[in-house]
Amino acid sequence: MIIAIDGPAGSGKSTIAKELANELDFVYLDTGAMYRLVTLKALNEKISFDSLKNIVDLSENKNNNSDFEIIQNMKKILENLNIDIKKNRFFLDEIDVSDEIRKPVVSENVSNVAKIKQVREKLVGLQRKFSKSKNVILDGRDIGTVVFPNAELKIFLVADAMERAKRRYKELILKNEDITLDEIYKNILERDKIDSTRKESPLVKAQDAFEIDTTFKTIEEVKDDIKSLLRKSAK
Ligand code: DC
Numbered sequence: 228m229i230i231a232i233d234g235p236a237g238s239g240k241s242t243i244a245k246e247l248a249n250e251l252d253f254v255y256l257d258t259g260a261m262y263r264l265v266t267l268k269a270l271n272e273k274i275s276f277d278s279l280k281n282i283v284d285l286s287e288n289k290n291n292n293s294d295f296e297i298i299q300n301m302k303k304i305l306e307n308l309n310i311d312i313k314k315n316r317f318f319l320d321e322i323d324v325s326d327e328i329r330k331p332v333v334s335e336n337v338s339n340v341a342k343i344k345q346v347r348e349k350l351v352g353l354q355r356k357f358s359k360s361k362n363v364i365l366d367g368r369d370i371g372t373v374v375f376p377n378a379e380l381k382i383f384l385v386a387d388a389m390e391r392a393k394r395r396y397k398e399l400i401l402k403n404e405d406i407t408l409d410e411i412y413k414n415i416l417e418r419d420k421i422d423s424t425r426k427e428s429p430l431v432k433a434q435d436a437f438e439i440d441t442t443f444k445t446i447e448e449v450k451d452d453i454k455s456l457l458r459k460s461a462k
Contacts, residue, residue: 233370237415253363254358255366258374262340265346334418341425380457384438439452
């Protein structure tokens with residue numbers, strides 16, 4: 228069985244998905260973390276993100292020399308991608324980078340990596356493989372629309388942008404990150420824009436998804452809403 232939880236950054240997807248998976252004895256897959264792993268790899272390889280911003284398809288013929296080089300480097304990164312997920316810890320080239328992928332520098336650049344067609348194809352393939360013959364809760368942006376359009380239950384979480392920024396701010400301050408609420412708010416708005424307007428699998432609610440606004444709800448309330456939808460969908 229597949230439960231798809233989609234929605235914008237900070238809408239509560241990962242907290243809700245993780246706790247529900249524990250309670251229902253499902254496996255949890257955080258697909259955003261996979262896009263973050265590829266972004267971290269590209270940052271480590273010193274890919275120029277200023278130029279990468281303009282690239283959405285690695286099979287395009289770019290005349291510009293620097294773009295050509297970036298496309299070749301991104302292709303190499305995807306061909307040799309070595310990522311792994313064990314017990315909700317994330318590994319890049321065998322190293323646990325679970326904390327590093329949450330850093331602001333990754334958040335600032337991940338949407339531009341996630342809009343590249345071949346990055347999506349590669350990660351969607353891995354997501355389907357990972358979920359084969361298991362009960363899985365996946366969270367992301369395109370789970371109910373593209374990765375698992377036949378998922379048994381589809382949830383679309385939304386929340387006010389400032390409330391989402393405050394949630395992220397609290398998390399990052401606890402990790403001693405040097406960042407302001409305003410910076411996070413701007414990053415969230417920018418990511419919403421890139422994620423929902425991109426050509427490949429944009430962030431949209433699947434027609435048959437249930438929308439839950441989490442702005443004024445507690446985690447428990449949202450989980451209860453989803454559990455009751457689950458009971459109804461099983462009937
Ligand atoms: O959920 P998150 O904030 O960790 O996701 C990071 C980025 O990855 C997000 O800005 C868009 C992208 N993403 C995506 O395009 N598709 C997914 N299924 C999950 C995340």
